[in-house]
Amino acid sequence: xxxxxxxxxxTGAILWTGAAANEIQAMDAMAHDAGYYxxxxxxxxxxxxxxxxxxxxGAARGQASAGRMRGGRTGQLVMGTAINDRNLGRATG
Numbered sequence: 001x002x003x004x005x006x007x008x009x010x011t012g013a014i015l016w017t018g019a020a021a022n023e024i025q026a027m028d029a030m031a032h033d034a035g036y037y038x039x040x041x042x043x044x045x046x047x048x049x050x051x052x053x054x055x056x057x058g059a060a061r062g063q064a065s066a067g068r069m070r071g072g073r074t075g076q077l078v079m080g081t082a083i084n085d086r087n088l089g090r091a092t093g
Contacts, residue, residue, distance in 0.1 A: 002054045006030050009049030023052045 001019040004026035008015055016030035027039035027050065036042055 003057070005053050005055050007051045007053070009051050015050070017055070023054075026052055 001021055003017065003019050004023065005014060006016045006026060007013060016026070016033065018026065018029055020026035020029055024039070031037070031039040031042050034042075039047065
């Protein structure tokens with residue numbers, strides 16, 4: 001699994017960070033954490049302009065193994081706040 005970060009396109013606010021197999025599953029996990037069934041249930045105004053990015057940690061961009069983590073799908077709905085050290089440590093450890 002890769003670690004993804006979803007941002008609001010207009011403001012750059014971080015909406016969710018967590019592990020998922022691909023971008024669609026990351027958007028589904030974000031929506032589920034926000035109380036929706038999946039990303040297709042999000043209001044159109046929220047869905048429009050979402051930016052999904054696979055994160056890398058301590059490796060050059062483009063390496064297939066960068067940003068990997070063990071375990072199942074995990075995530076943190078952050079609603080525009082910075083990721084704190086505890087969450088970042090969980091994502092990299």
